[in-house]
Structure formats: structure tokens, C-alpha cells
Amino acid sequence: MVHSQKAMNSQVGKVLDHLKGRSITHIFFVACGGSSAVMYPNKYIMDREAKFVSSDVYSSNEFIHRNPKKLGENALVVLCSMSGTTPETVKAATFARSKGAVTVGFTNEEGSPLAQESEFVVKYEWGDQANAIDTNLGTLYQLTMGVLNVLEGNNKYEKMLSSLANLQRVFEIAAKQYEASAQQFAQDYKDEKVIYTMASGANYGIAYSFAICILMEMQWIHSNAIHSGEYFHGPFEIIDKNTPFIILLGLDETRPLDERALDFSKKYGEKLVVLDAKDLDLDGIDSELQGYVAPLVLNYVLRKYAERLADARNHPLSKRRYMWKVEY
Amino acid sequence: MVHSQKAMNSQVGKVLDHLKGRSITHIFFVACGGSSAVMYPNKYIMDREAKFVSSDVYSSNEFIHRNPKKLGENALVVLCSMSGTTPETVKAATFARSKGAVTVGFTNEEGSPLAQESEFVVKYEWGDQANAIDTNLGTLYQLTMGVLNVLEGNNKYEKMLSSLANLQRVFEIAAKQYEASAQQFAQDYKDEKVIYTMASGANYGIAYSFAICILMEMQWIHSNAIHSGEYFHGPFEIIDKNTPFIILLGLDETRPLDERALDFSKKYGEKLVVLDAKDLDLDGIDSELQGYVAPLVLNYVLRKYAERLADARNHPLSKRRYMWKVEY
Incomplete structure (x- = not known):
């Protein structure tokens, strides 16, 4: 190509x-x-x-x-x-x-x-x-x-x-690849009251954004972006079969933290949504930089998840009760 | 003295x-x-x-x-x-x-x-x-x-x-001062499934610790430590009459962020637990350093809140399901 x-x-x-x-x-x-x-x-x-x-x-x-x-x-x-x-x-x-x-x-x-x-x-x-x-x-x-x-x-x-320069193509391939998963996510999790996100390293900000902007702000769903390394020093006590976690696995140097968090979560949790950057087609992204670029792609894919979730919940991403509406 | x-x-x-x-x-x-x-x-x-x-x-x-x-x-x-x-x-x-x-x-x-x-x-x-x-x-x-x-x-x-050198005395005065409030907190919030914490500046770490170690780890209550400045850029959409927030007001330079977050929360929330470092007796703490020292006192007071909460819930702070018990 x-x-x-x-x-x-x-x-x-x-x-x-x-x-x-x-x-x-x-x-x-x-x-x-x-x-x-x-x-x-x-x-x-x-x-x-x-x-x-x-x-x-x-x-x-x-x-x-x-x-x-x-x-x-x-x-x-x-x-x-x-x-x-x-x-x-x-x-x-x-x-x-x-x-x-x-x-x-x-x-x-x-x-x-x-x-x-x-x-x-x-x-x-x-x-x-x-x-x-x-x-x-x-x-x-x-x-x-x-x-x-x-x-x-x-x-x-x-x-x-x-x-x-090659990233837009990567985005478009990923959007198609994750279309069905995004739909499935929306159907499976539309009635949840709490959804955690988890990541580390280059991807932590993406998990943070999904937790505070998509889930809390745009969907009024309780959330918290757990750091995969911190997970084992407190937050992991919250997981059980009924507690949903979206877990991001990156390609950067901290990936082992995410893998460990996922392994544990698989043992004691059942509602796990895993986005693994290893599954992405990153052709055109320099191999040395794929760890840095992965969060941009995961962010793009997660936006699709957000859109499907909003559809399934009949709660548009644009809906607010306070932001831009009241004084603050 | x-x-x-x-x-x-x-x-x-x-x-x-x-x-x-x-x-x-x-x-x-x-x-x-x-x-x-x-x-x-x-x-x-x-x-x-x-x-x-x-x-x-x-x-x-x-x-x-x-x-x-x-x-x-x-x-x-x-x-x-x-x-x-x-x-x-x-x-x-x-x-x-x-x-x-x-x-x-x-x-x-x-x-x-x-x-x-x-x-x-x-x-x-x-x-x-x-x-x-x-x-x-x-x-x-x-x-x-x-x-x-x-x-x-x-x-x-x-x-x-x-x-x-004078801090222990401050701790002891604060413990007495907040004894009744800690009891009240425990009675009022013992059945909550989600409790947020909020702070900024020198106190953010204290809110973080209470969220991930006390609430999530030791009480299995959903939580997230919201930064008071970030609150208005996402998280505040989650607050309503039924959503509890523990809000810390510090004495450091970022106090205006906490005050603004509290003002807003008072309008749209009803379950607010406020710990204001201005109420502390900080005699013996250099006036220039009170902003730095306040988080240590708030941390000490919050430990009392945690103890009373654990009592009221019959869920000891030492209780774990995974930590030190299973492989991770």
C-alpha cells in the first residue's frame, strides 16, 4: 500500500x-x-x-x-x-x-x-x-x-x-475491526451503574479520559481510572463477578503491568472488556514508536465504544445536566 | 502550652x-x-x-x-x-x-x-x-x-x-474534635455503594489514599478521588442528591479550587462530608507551613472516619478477599 x-x-x-x-x-x-x-x-x-x-x-x-x-x-x-x-x-x-x-x-x-x-x-x-x-x-x-x-x-x-502520516489509515482499519465488539460492549454493559477503566504507561491518560469524560460526564456512570500497577495495592479488592472493568493493554514498556492486572482480573472478575493494542494493524507506524502511538488508536476505538454505548442507553454523548447549562 | x-x-x-x-x-x-x-x-x-x-x-x-x-x-x-x-x-x-x-x-x-x-x-x-x-x-x-x-x-x-515536633498534639486535639462527626459519618454512609473523595494541591494524595485504600480495598465500596479542578471538566456531571462526596478543603494555595467544588456540590448534591482544615487547631505549626502540614492532619482525622465506618458496617479494616490471601 x-x-x-x-x-x-x-x-x-x-x-x-x-x-x-x-x-x-x-x-x-x-x-x-x-x-x-x-x-x-x-x-x-x-x-x-x-x-x-x-x-x-x-x-x-x-x-x-x-x-x-x-x-x-x-x-x-x-x-x-x-x-x-x-x-x-x-x-x-x-x-x-x-x-x-x-x-x-x-x-x-x-x-x-x-x-x-x-x-x-x-x-x-x-x-x-x-x-x-x-x-x-x-x-x-x-x-x-x-x-x-x-x-x-x-x-x-x-x-x-x-x-x-500513516495513522489515519490505522484508525480506519481499527474502526472496522472493532465495530462488532463495540456493539457487543454496548449491549452487555448498558445497564451497569459502575464501570472501571484500567491502564498504565502511555495509555493511562486514555483510560482516565474514558472514565471521567465518557462514563462520568457523558453517561452519568460511576467510574475511576485505575492504574494497573496500583491495582494490586488497594483497588483490586473491589473486583468480583459483577464489577465491570475495561482493561487497556498497550505496546509500550509498561505492558507487563497491564498483563498482570488482566491475568488477575480474569480469575476473579467476569465482566472484562479488553482492548489489546497487539491486535491492531499498525502497518506504517515505525516499530520503535508503536508503544507511543498505540494510545492514539485505543482512544479512537474507545470513542466508537462510547458512541455505541450512548445509542444503547438512549443517552446521547452530548447530554449534560450541568456543563454549559448552569453556573459553575 | x-x-x-x-x-x-x-x-x-x-x-x-x-x-x-x-x-x-x-x-x-x-x-x-x-x-x-x-x-x-x-x-x-x-x-x-x-x-x-x-x-x-x-x-x-x-x-x-x-x-x-x-x-x-x-x-x-x-x-x-x-x-x-x-x-x-x-x-x-x-x-x-x-x-x-x-x-x-x-x-x-x-x-x-x-x-x-x-x-x-x-x-x-x-x-x-x-x-x-x-x-x-x-x-x-x-x-x-x-x-x-x-x-x-x-x-x-x-x-x-x-x-x-508539635504535630502530635494537633493530631490529638483533632481526633477529639472530630469524634462525633466520624460517628455521624459512619451512621449516615454505611449503606452506600459508591463514595467519592475530592481534593487538590497538597491534599490530593490524602483523598487518593482514602478512595483506593480505605473505601475500595478495606471496605469494598466503589470510589474515585476526583481532583477539585478536574471536577468541572467531566466528573461533576455525576453528582446528584444521592451521590456521596467527601470533600477536603486545604490551607495551601489551591484551596480556591476546593471551595469552588464545594460551592457547586452544595447546590446539586446533598450527601456531602466536608473536612475543612480551617477548622483545625494548628497551634504550634508555623503559619508559613500550615498548608503543607494540613494534609497530615486531615489524613489522621480520615483514619478515624474509616475506623467508625468499618465498625458501623461490621467490615473490619483488616478484612481482605485477595490481598495477602491469593496469588497475584
């Missing part, structure tokens, strides 16, 4: 050009909810790859009030909000900029407050028409690997670009 | 002496479950106070498999396990040491595997007879503020020592 060749996002390119002349020692990944969750795999990449640059992920308002001492001219602050109007994230951009940090706002709306308050803007695409490389996760990965390249000479940047 | 004067832990002192001759740029806080949760407020202190040294908190097995690139001779790895036998934490000590990092194992058992695998050991006390300054949180705070003093000249170390 023909693999796509796609150049990096030109707005990401501008940030990278600017960073060539800066001394950056720390990256803050700052956003809220689902946009915060997409920062987690970027932190994973930083931890695995960065020799000198350290990094943190914070919810926007925590970032502002915690006011980390390292926030200053040597910091890069990466922010994300789809609408660009999330008040805490907009305020975080203003705050970070006032401290002299380099700020990059990822948003779907180029004229939004976040875009205005950030020194650099990356517009990302969203929805059914978007190409994977242009989404929030796709553009963030370009930036993260690009920053590692510019600041530390990391050589995986080009491989990441070509992998992301 | 007479305020105690207590010298620092001599084992902590040995670590600090050693660090005077080392170049440390990063601290890894590594443990599992409840021992991991006590690392969170230490990370909060590092973020607020450290000008140069960066830090991360990892569950032990995540730490080993993630294998952060910055783990090496310039890293300090702080580990904790009460029994000193937690396999992942023992292995993390061995792993970190093999990478040339300085390792400090906090444990209640001086001859334990963790003590043997760590370059430095800090024995902490535990249980009803322990003085607050000698517990896991008390000794960890001595180390964290001591490290900041040695590496960066931070001047809050002495204040922390004298505050911790």
Missing part, C-alpha cells in the same frame, strides 16, 4: 524554530479534563526520551494556584482547549506568559481566547473529517518529538512524522 | 550529609498504594519550593518499566513500604541503585528487603503509639525540606522540624 508523506504542521514548526534560540529546561503540560488526558502520553514520551528536560502535567487551575517555582523563562508551557474558551486554561496561558515562559496553545479555534493569550498557536482538527496527524494528539506528538529533537538532538522526530 | 523541641531524625540526617557532596537534579518518589499517596504532598512541596530540582511521583512498577531517562547518578530516589516487603518497591530500589541513583528506603522494618536494597534507610513509626514526627509522612517531610535546604538553601527546614 502507499504510505502517506506529510510534512509537519507549520505552526508546530514555528515553535520549534523559536526554541532553537531558547534555553528550555522544563515543560508544563496544562489543560483540563479530556484535553488534560491527551497530555499524559506526551509526558510518557518525555520521561522515556528526555535526558535533561523535565516535565509535569497539571490541570489548569492547579497549575495556576500551585504556581510551580520552576515556571519562568526556561519553561515551555503547552496548553490545550478545543474551543479555546476553557477559562482556567486561558488564564493559565496568561499567567505562564506573565512569568516569561514560552506558551503554545493547541485549539480548534484560531481566534479563540486561548489562541490570543498564547505566544504560539497550533490549530488542530477534530471530528470525522480530521486526519489523525492533524488532531490534538497528532499535533501534540509532533511538538513533543520536535522539542526533543531541537533541545536534545533526539532522532525519533522524522520517524514520528512519517508514522503520524 | 509547652511546644516540643525535637531534633531531626538521625537517619534523615545521614542522607542530608551525603547529599552535600552530590549533584542532585531530580527526585523520584516511588512507592505503591497508600505509601505512594504519602509522596504526593512531598511533590507539592517540591513544586512550590524547588528552584532547580525537578521531581516525579510513580507507582513502583511503573517507575521500573517506564525507566525514566533522567534516572542516574544525579537522581535521588525516595521509596516507601511499611513492611519493607512490597515486591515492586524493593525491586525499584535495586533498579535505581543499579543506575547509580541515591536511594532512601522509608520503612517500619529495619531488617526488611527494602532496607537492605536501599543505600540509606529511614525507619518510621506507625500506629497509636507513634509520634507524628516519626511517622511515614513526618519523616518524609523532614527529608523533603532537608533536601531543599541542602541542595538549594531553602530556609524552611528548621520551621518544618519545629512544626512537626
